[in-house]
Amino acid sequence: MNHQEEGEKVPKLFGFWASPHVLKVIWALRIKGVQYDYIEEDLPNKSDQLLEYNPVHKKVPVLVYQGKPTAESQVILEFIDEAWKHRGDPILPEDPHQRAMARFWARFQHDKLSPPIWKWFTTQGKEQEDAYEASIEQLLVLEKELDGKRFFGGDKIGFVDLSLGQVSYVIPIFEEITGVKMITEQKFPSMSAWMGNFLTSPSVKDHPPPLDKLQARYQAIREAFLKGEI
Incomplete structure (x- = not known):
């Protein structure tokens, strides 16, 4: 997963294979047709990057886009919907x-x-x-x-x-x-x-x-x- 529209940086998703919260972020990215790099975390030995990007909760998922991290799965879903508003189907209704x-x-x-x-x-x-x-x-x-x-x-x-x-x-x-x-x-x-x-x-x-x-x-x-x- 390393090609995206020219001028865009590929978002990075820090996750863990068994997390349902990570899976729903992956599915949201797929709904929007967004390519991404996936980084699997070893949760007992969390990476320095994860701790840097999510110092408050120190949990996955974290989505990093254009150098800026977004944490908490429900917040990430809304971010994906807004950041790629004109791609794929809407995740949240307009009304x-x-x-x-x-x-x-x-x-x-x-x-x-x-x-x-x-x-x-x-x-x-x-x-x-x-x-x-x-x-x-x-x-x-x-x-x-x-x-x-x-x-x-x-x-x-x-x-x-x-x-x-x-x-x-x-x-x-x-x-x-x-x-x-x-x-x-x-x-x-x-x-x-x-x-x-x-x-x-x-x-x-x-x-x-x-x-x-x-x-x-x-x-x-x-x-x-x-x-x-x-």
């Missing part, structure tokens, strides 16, 4: 209210949906059962919001879809590991269809999540939680 609602649902994923799902995956017994019910409750909110649409923003992937993208592949991995089904076509017809639509969309299917490696990683994480090692 102010729709933009606000897209940000709202992205926060919903972070604040309301991810915590109970993670708790369900990393616990057992009554605690896991309670977290499962809490997860179902939040997923039903999303099911109602999606309401038969192909994507949350309409016919094409947008900000909310990218923000929720990890749901499409992480939940099936968690289901496989725990042996418990969470999203069924009967209970969640719209969400089930969305998961398939998202994973087979051009920007995602050409750079799919590494499912086998992720399953092994998450299996080890769950076992460590249950043993009290984390």
